[in-house]
Amino acid sequence: MELHAHSHSHHWVRRTPDWRAAAVAGFAAGAILMVLELFWSAWGTGGSPWEISHMIAAIVAGPGSLGSPGFDLGVVALALVTHYVLGIAFGLVLAAVMAPFRLDSSAGMALTIGGAFGVLLYLVNFFVLAAWFPWFAEIRGAATLIAHLIFGMSAAFLYWKLERDDTAL
Known part of the structure; x- marks a missing residue:
């Protein structure tokens, strides 16, 4: 159990992130984001709940995956793998920033x-990377921004809860 007895100083210190906690936090936050995306697609826009799966699969498979937004097991499987790999990667990046600056000193700091x-992440994904994946430009907006805000907050909070205290070892 993590006691979070860290100093509240947020200067850089040599401190290795808990990579396992970061990967689990990114994976779980990715699942939360995926549920939000499915909900928004199905009920928020009235579109197909599989449309975003096609967009995510197209990152790896190319724009040919964008075709019919109906259910396609291969497309959904590729989207799931891609989504979870990216979630884990972003969880690792977040932990790499949080740990050395002790930004995991409290739940409030982690959430912030x-x-x-x-x-x-929203700005990079939907404004920078959209140059290579232009189909993401069409889903820019408040709902997608809020979903990414929730992803980041979920990943950081889960990392804070799951990380092991490296100073107690």
Whole structure:
């Protein structure tokens, strides 16, 4: 159990993130984001709940995956793998920022940093990377921003809860 008895100083220190906790936090936050995306697609826009799966699969398989937004097991499987790999990768990046600056010193700090990370992730994904994956430009907006904000906050909070205290070993 993590006691979070860290100093509240947020200067850089040599401190290795808990990579296992970061991967689990990214995976779980990715699942939360995926549920939000499915909900938004199905009920928020009235579109197919599989449309975003096609967009995510197209990151790996190319724009040919964008075809019919109906259910396709291969497309959904590729989207799941891609989504979870990216979630884990982003969880690792977030932990790599949080640990050395002790931004995991409290739940409030973790949520704040996670929220900022989620907003930054949204901006990079939907404005920078959209140059290579232009189909993501069509889902820019408040709902997608809020979903990414929730992803970042979930990943940071879960990392804070799951990380092992490296100073107690």
